[in-house]
Amino acid sequence: MATDSQLMEWEVFMQSKPGANYIHAGSVHASDKKMALQNARDTYTRRGEGTSIWVVPSDAIVASNPDDNDMFFDPANDKVYRLPTYYVMPEGAKAI
Amino acid sequence: MTEQDALYKYCLRLGDDALIHSYRLSEWCSNAPILEEDLALTNFALDMIGRAQLLLTYAGQLEGKGRTxxxxxxxxxxxEYFNHLLLELPNGDFAHTIARLLFSSVWEYYFFNELQHxxxxxxxxxxxxxxxxxxxxxxxxxxxxIRLGDGTEESNHRMQKAIDDLWMYTGELFETDxxxxxxRDKNIAADMAMIKAKWRQEIERIIGEATLTMPKDEYMQTGSSTGIHTEYLGHILSEMQYLQRAYPEATW
Structure with missing residues (x-):
């Protein structure tokens, strides 16, 4: 793979409206925090998509390894009692 | 000259500034150093097109001859174009484009802040x-x-050359007639003397922080307030106006 000569990589998270969750929008290149924020603004909010932006250096993100998927995620698959729908609703508890 | 005529010309000039600078920044499309900068510069070009539309539409109304x-x-x-010479100059290298954007955007910031009133x-x-x-x-x-000025020897050299090369086009920004x-007497136009002082102070601050040297005030270019331009504006217009000139009233 060719060396990436386009500065550091940053991940961009955007909030679409106040109070909403920040959602991963994509990534940008930048040499510093300020430039990362401006590049994120220019790349992802040109059509009024956001009200707030987070940028995080890509190498600061710790990702799970796909090889660990068995150990990480499979145990949740066969335990129906972890889901609220497994339980019978008590009579009269309308607000649940 | 009536107040109405003067205001028409005033709006036309501001509209032309936005239109021509927008044209130059658009030339960076697909040519900027990195994709993110490509988007930033063309994004500014779109902001300027919007401003040009508002100002030229209003100028047309003031003129009262039904021109859109x-x-x-x-x-x-x-x-018949009155944009400042600075904005029609070729892009040069990236440092020149940044120097032009710096000189004009600091000017615009103080200018439009005043014009709000x-x-x-x-x-x-x-x-x-x-x-x-x-x-x-x-x-x-x-x-x-600041990044380029306070960067490598090469970027510092290029940034210094850019501000030196463009300095002679900044005097025109503060001309009055x-x-x-x-x-100005009717409190419609902005006070250029005050804007000049603020502009100078801020540019000095930025140039200092960028570890660059302020250019000397020597000969200043002039002419655009009466429609006298550099050789470059004609080339912009010949390309920009080609379709309208070749096929008047063309629609699609």
Whole structure:
């Protein structure tokens, strides 16, 4: 793979409206925090998509390894009692 | 000259500034150093097109001859264009584009801040909208000027050359004449003397932070307030107006 000569990589998270969750929008290149924020603004909010932006250096993100998927995620698959729908609703508890 | 004529010319000049600078920044499309900068510069070009539309539409109304923003953009020759010379110069290298954006956006920031208080309510409203946009252009240009000036030997050298090369085009930004004096008396136009002082102070601060040297005030270029331009504007217009000139009234 060719060396990436386009500065550091940053991940961009955007909030679409106040109070909403920040959602991963994509990534940008930048040499510093300020430039990362401006590049994120220019790349992802040109059509009024956001009200707030987070940028995080890509190498600061710790990702799970796909090889660990068995150990990480499979145990949740066969335990129906972890889901609220497994339980019978008590009579009269309308607000649940 | 009546107040109405003076105001027409005033709006035309501001509209031409936005249109021609927009054209130059658009030339960076697909040519910027990195994709993110490509988007930033063309994004600014789109902000400026919006400003040009508002100002040229209003100029057309003031003129009262039924000319639209498109008529004014596509059917005037270079002697009828009044944009400042600085904005029509070729892009040069990236440092030159940043130096031009720095000089013009700092000017625009203080200028439109003042113009928000114009007695002309349309102009004041356009100014209020524009201030938000140019504040961002200014931040972007300032950061790059400092980054390049205080960067490597090569980037420092190029940034210094860019501000030195363009300095002689900055004097024109603060010129006043009989027309602007009419508008100034009526509290319609902005006070250029005050804007010049603020501009100078801020540019000095940025150039200092960028570890660059302030250029000397020597010969200043002039001419655009009467439609006298550099050799470059004609080439811009011949390309920009080609379709309208070759196929008048063309629609698709």
């Amino acid at each position: 923003d498109d008529d004014l953009a596509y059917r005037r020759s270079e002697r 114009s007695r002309d309510t349309t102009l004041a409203a356009i100014a209020a909208k524009t201030v938000k946009e140019v504040k961002y252009h200014m931040a972007h240009a300032t950061d790059w000027a 009989e027309q602007t004096a009419i508008l």
